[in-house]
Amino acid sequence: MKIAAAAYPLDRFDRWADYAGKQVAWVREAAQAGADLLVFPEYARMELAALQGAAHDLEASLHAASDLAEKADHLMADLAQGYGVHILCPSGPVFDEDRARPVNRAWLLGPDPQAPFIAYQDKQVMTRFERETWNVIPGDPLEVIETPLGRIGILICYDAEFPLLARRLADEGAEILLVPSCTDSAHGYNRVRIGAMARALENQCVVVQSPTVGDAPWSPAIDENVGAAGIFGPPDLGFPEDGILAQGALNEPGWVIAEIDRAAIARVRAEGQVLNHAHWPESAARAEMP
DSSP states (O other), X not given: OEEEEEEEEOOOOSSHHHHHHHHHHHHHHHHHTTOSEEEOOXXXXXXXXXXXXXXXXXXXXXXXXXXXXXXXXXXXXXXHHHHTOEEEOOOEEEOOTTOSSOEEEEXXXXXXXXXXXXXXXXXXXXXXXXXXXXXXXXXXXXXXXXXXXXXXXXXXXXXXXXXXXXXXXXXTXXXXXXXXXXXXXXXXXXXXXXXXXXXXXXXXXXXXXXXXXXXXXXXXXXXXXXXXXXXXXXXXXXXXXXXXXXXXXXXXXXXXXXXXXXXXXXXXXXXXXXXXXHHHHHHHHHHTOO
């Protein structure tokens, strides 16, 4: 199968039709390139805040983006069905009835018209900005998502910097980890990129990073964005020497696409020069020794 990771620039829209047109164009381009799974970045859903004239205010933008989240997800569900692809939607704030503050949530959608909404994943660990300034909170726990493309886990941005979160998903059978990200500096981007590559090494799996890119001065929440889309595997049997299956140029908008073979993941886990995935329990036990 082919996986497409978006390096996604953020635009300000005054009309829903313009926002929808952008989503249609992006999905169409990746689908026509043969992608089976499309990955959009963290907080790209904040484009919705401008539609209600609330992008300039941190608190109001959370509510505005949440108000339109369901409509935006249904748009993506229609596109997933129309183009016969799976889509990790842009993440964004969602206010649930049982929570006083929003979570950062991304839906994974599929082409089945009877059940296009496969599962959602909430971010687990909040950055300093999210917890100290924006008051976005952790949501529902991690889960491995069963799909026709394989067993998928989602680590939203900062979550990818914590090995135990990825290991939880790997222990439960995840073969592919999706890492939508939104970082405002080269430091932040590289932290997530290095984390994504380390998680691919440790768990002998494929990790996909999709970042926001470019400036969005109309929003104090996502005003600066630095990143490059990348698709990574373990630097071992059947994978590139540096583990990079595909990577775009820094801050260059567009899709990065790589062909993924699930059998190669199973093979490297069983026959690699090293067996990081299998030896993790041993390393954990050694770490706990006095």
